[in-house]
Amino acid sequence: MGEECRRAGACLCGSVRLSAIPSKLEMDVCHCSMCRRWSGGTFMAVPCGDSLEFESAGTLGVYRSSDYAERLFCTACGSTLAWRMSDGSSAAVAMHVFTDTEGFVFAEEIFIDEKPPHYSFANDTRKLTGAEVMAQFASQQGA
Structure with a gap:
């Protein structure tokens, strides 16, 4: 995806405005315990690379x-915005931060072994x- 696919977004109050280029038109969900505590549920995110x-x-x-x-x-x-590698090499932006969510499909669940049984x-x-x-x-770090 090129620069023409850059999507804009913002937090609830509009104080933080961002943009990113989705690596793919997929929304992924993380079930890890940290994401669940941080987001108040599952973390629904779009991989956006760097x-x-x-x-x-x-x-x-x-x-x-x-x-x-x-x-x-x-x-x-308090809006949840993104998860990223500390070196900035990879980021996952919260799906619903984006103004335009058209075209995305729910494709992947990660840390499925940490998913609670109640949902x-x-x-x-x-x-x-x-x-x-x-x-x-x-493997990505070694590539």
């Missing part, structure tokens, strides 16, 4: 949640365990 840019970031909060990643949010309204999605999706996700990250 294309995440901020037009306005005055109230952007960054929380380093692990040795390798951080979570971005608005300190004014399930009806969609037929790819399902990856935490170990499979971490192996993918490791």
Whole structure:
């Protein structure tokens, strides 16, 4: 996808405005315990590689949640915005931050082995365990 596919978005209060180029027109869901606590449910996100840019970031909060990643949010309204590698090499932008969500399909669930038993999605999706996700990250870092 090229620059013409860049999509704009914002937090609930509009203080943080961003844009990114989706790596694919797919929404993925993360079931890991950190994402569930952070987002108040599952984290529904669009993989955007290293294309995440901020037009306005005055109230952007960054929380380093692990040795390798951080979570971005608005300190004014609390909106969950994105998860990204600490070095900026990869980001997953919250699906509903984007103004235009046309064309996306729900394609993948990650950390499926951490999903609580009290909910399930009806969609037929790819399902990856935490170990499979971490192996993918490791192979991308070595590429």
